[in-house]
Amino acid sequence: MKIVCIGDSVTTGQLIPLAQGWTSVLATRLPEHTIVNKGVNNDTTRRALERFPKDVQAEHPDVVVIQFGHNDCNRWATDHGLTRVSLPAFRANLEEMVERCEAFAVKEVVFLAPYPTRLPGEYERDRREYELAVLAGSRPGVSAFTPYPGPGGLLDDGIHLSVWGHRAYAAQVRVWLRS
Secondary structure, eight states, X not given: OEEEEEESHHHHTTTSOGGGSHHHHHHHHXXXXXXXXXXXXXXXXXXXXXXXXXXXGGGOOXXXXXXXXXXXXXXXXXXXXXXXXXXXXXXXHHHHHHHHHHHTTOSEEEEEOOOOOSOOHHHHXXXXXXXXXXXTTOBTTEEEXXXXXXXXXXXXXXXXXXXXXXXXXXXXXXXXXXX
């Protein structure tokens, strides 16, 4: 079975060795499957839709794992307080990804919702709203859950996964895929 994982820096494995990222760990734990990492640092659902034909559809996967939300809900000073991708647009982008997967006969879509961080107030409130939007997208053929990195699972920046966090994340995704 071919599994394509598309997402942001959490999927890429930013700030740790590539071989220790959750998709690489997952590949070692599921050697009977082909795991393809299509994570891009700093990515959003808006930008991912632009690369979806090349990074997902052209791969002809059986399963697509979609991990977004942390960058979408982020508010940059240059955006005058707006989120990078509004919550309605985020929902629509996820729905379009599902539609594209269905059109290309993907058997299962798995959404990984943005996990809690150690970032303050407004960011964490927004993150929770985006997490709930991801979880609300479940239906037959589309599942969603929030993998938790656990104690010691985050780097000092409070958002990116540590090596331990990537292992914990991979273990949860593996269990979910097996079910």
